[in-house]
Amino acid sequence: MSSSSANPGVVLFVSTLFLLISFHDPKPPPLTPLEQQARNKQERYERLLPKLTMKRTMYDNISMHAPDDRFVCTVSLKKARWYIKKELADACPFAEGESLSKITLRFHPDKSELEGKSEEQVKFQQRVKKNICVACGSDSGQYMRHYIVPSTLRHWFPKKYKSHHSHDIVILCPACHARVMPATGRRLTGMERVAIFRQPPAARDPHIIIRENMEVHNAAVALDKHAGSMPALALEKHRQRVARWCGVEASELGAECIRKAIGARTREDNPLYVCPAKLIVEAMGGDDEELAFFVKEWRRFFTETAEPKHMPEGWGIDSPVTNESMVDLRGGGFTEYVRKTDEMGRDLPRTFHPDSAAGRRVAAE
C-alpha cells in the first residue's frame, strides 16, 4: 500500500485532534478560592518584604579587649560607641576607609565573667557572629530577625529571662522565614486558644459589643444602602431607631444623621480580658523549672521546623535560659552595670549598661 492511500479514519482522527489543539484555550484554569487566598497572601508578603527585612546587618562584631589585650567578647557598634563616649574604652586605630573593629576597655572587667561558665557558653559569648541565615546559610543580604520564643510570649517573662534573649534571636533569610513562620504561628495560636478557653466565657473576647449602638449602626447602614428597596414597615422602623439615637423626629432624619449613626462606636474594651500570651506565661507561676522547659521546647520546635544547619557555635537546646551573672551574652555587655575595678582590683563606682533604663539615662546626659 502506498502512502497516498491513507486510511480515511486515521486522517479524520488526526484532523480532529489538530483542531482541538488549535482551539485549546492556553489560559490556565481559574484558581479555587483557597488557591486565590494563598496567592493573595503570598503577594501581600512579597510587597511587605522590604519593610520586614533588617535595614542593616544584625552583628557588627566589634571585638572588645581588656587593658591587657585579653579578648573579652564581641559587641555591637552601638555599644562600642557608648563605651567610647563614656570614656570606658578606647577605639583601636583603624586605617582610612576601614571602620571601627576593636575597642580596648579602660578598666579591668570582672574576671569572674568567664569563670564558672561552660565551654559552650564562653564560645557563644566570644564567637564572631556570622550575618547569614542560620537555616540555609544564605548570605544574600536580605535578613530577618527571628525570635525562637515568640516575642509576644517573651514580653511577659520575668526580667532575668529577658536579659538572655540574644541566645534565642537568630537570622533567617526571607525564604526560610516564610517557611518557619506559619508553623510558629500555628503553635502559638494553639497555645493561645487553650489559654483563652480556660478563662470564664465573659473574659474570652477582647471587646464587648455595645448592643444599642450596634442596632443603630445596622439600621443606618440598611437605610444608606437599601432604603429604596426596603418594605415600608422596615423602612419606618429603621428611620425611627436612627432618629431616636440622633435626638430628632423621624420626619427630620437627614443624611448627616445617618452618616453619624453609621460611625457609632459599636464595641468597647473588655475589662476582664487578659492578653493570651500573658495568660500562658502567668500559668507557669514564675516557676524556673517550668519556664526553662517552656523555652527549651520552643528551641526544640525551631530546630525541627527550620532544620538549621548554621546555628552559632555554642548554641544549644539545653543551654541556660537565664543569665544570672553580670555578663550579657547579647553582645558581651553587662546586664545591669559595668563593674569597674582599679589596678588593685578594688571596686570603682558602677556604670550602668547602655541598654538598661539607667544606662539610657546615663547615655542621655
Ligand SMILES: [Zn+2]
Ligand atoms: Zn535561609
